[in-house]
Amino acid sequence: MALTLKGTTIFLALNLVLGLWASQAECRKPPEEASLRESHEQWMARHGRTYKDNAEKEQRLKIYKENLEYVKKFNSEGNQTFKLSLNRFADLTNEEFDYTRNGGLMVSSLSRPSRVNNSSIYDQTLFSSGGAPSSIDWRQKGAVTNVRDQGHSCGSCWAHATVAAVEGLTKLKTGKLPLLSEQQLVDCIINNQNTRGCKGGSPVDAFGYIEQNGGITGEWNYPYVGKDGICDQNRASQSAAKINGYALVPNNNEYALMNAVSKQPVAAFVSSRGKEVQFYSGGVFTGNCDPSTLDHVVAIVGYGTSKDGKKYWLIKNSWSSHWGENGYMRLERNSGIPEGRCGIAVDASYPTA
Incomplete structure (x- = not known):
């Protein structure tokens, strides 16, 4: 009886061990997958990202x-003037990123000539030679506020760029x-054809x-x-800054834009399409974008030349300080493209005192 019991005990123990090994084998993931999941978990924690269920999490993990893989491949290639990184947009497809983070109303559909027939004018003085310094950074002159975040569901880049331009002018006027x-x-x-709140807009309308x-x-x-709201006329009437009008920079002319x-x-309107823009983390951007479709608006707050001789525009964006160079991008200047890199010279404007 004791022998039988002992044998039964050994048999059960053996089955238990084998079952445990089988369970571990089923749960064990290949090293690459385990590393990927750990990387994703760390990224989620760093950016406060959560998902509604496991199905969505698996979908986002795949993206x-x-x-x-795209970022690693890009950074491994030589002769790049800029770098990419997995920022807060790393679980979005580029299509999702375009949809949620822009707000230029896909402005290739906006006709620039038709907008000239209003109170704005082209500033002809911008064609004059001389006077412009070789570089300028309005941040160093105290004319630029902190980078803001337009959010993931409001295409208000146009409003942020407008405000940045008016803030800068106000500093120069009043100190x-x-x-x-x-x-x-x-x-x-x-009730405006070209500007509709979180659905996109134009700085010219805002000015x-x-x-x-x-x-x-x-x-x-x-x-x-x-998000879109009802205009509070009482608060809107309490002015903190005023302008007398606005002017258009002659298009496709980076010299005039520099002036x-x-x-x-x-x-200025730009194209922000492509993963290279989505994951830009530093350097002078000389990458791919689609200047035929201007879908984003930024503030140009300076220009200069990098240590390795690349001329650039200094751009203040509205995607928070967790994108690019603490919220900024250095975009190639004088690229030889008539409309400028990413279309930066196609449609630029500024407020006047």
């Missing part, structure tokens, strides 16, 4: 893997740098609104919420 309200522009420019409204209020009075930026920050 994360594709983006990771004081205000923090102005993008949300006022999102809420209050209504026109600020002029006609008698100014724009401060961020403290009309804070940004990243304009040498005087003050300028708002």
Whole structure:
């Protein structure tokens, strides 16, 4: 009886060990997959990313893997003037990124000539030679506020670029740098063909609104919420900065654009399409974009030349300080492309005092 019991005990113990080994074998992942999942988990924790269920997590993991491989391959190639990194957009396809982070109303559909027939003018003085310094950074002159984040569901880049330009002009006029309200522009420019809040817009419309409204209020009075709202006329009437109008930079002319930026920050349409823009992390961007479709608006807050001799535009973006060079990009200047790298010279404008 004791022998039988002992044998039974050994048999059960053996089955238990074999079952445990089998279970571990089923759960064990290949080293590459385990490393990928660990990398994704760390990225999620770093950026506060969560998913509604395991199905969505697996879908995002697949996209994360594709983006990771793309970034690694790009950075391994030689003779690059810029680098990529897995930033906060690493689990988005490029199509999703374009849809959620831009707001230039796909402005290739906006006709620039038709917009000239209003109160704005081309600034002809920008064609004159001489006077512009070889480099300028308006941040160093206290004319640029901190980088903001337009959010993942509001295409308000146009409002952020407008505000950056008006903030810079106000500093130059008054000596004081205000923090102005993008949300006022999102809420209050209504019944307009080209500008529709979080669905996209144009700085020219925003400059026109600020002029006609008698100014724009401060961020403290009309804070940004990243979604369309009803215009609060009472708050909108409490001006913190005023402009007298706006001017257009002659298009497809980087020399004229440099003259304009040498005087003050300028708002400009660009193309932000492609993974190279999505994952840009530093250096002078000489990469791929589609200048035939201008879908984003940025503020040009300077220009210069890198240590290795690459001329660039200094761009303030509205995708938070966790993108690019702490929220900024150095975009190739004088690339030999008539419209400029990523179309930067096609449609630029600025407020006037």
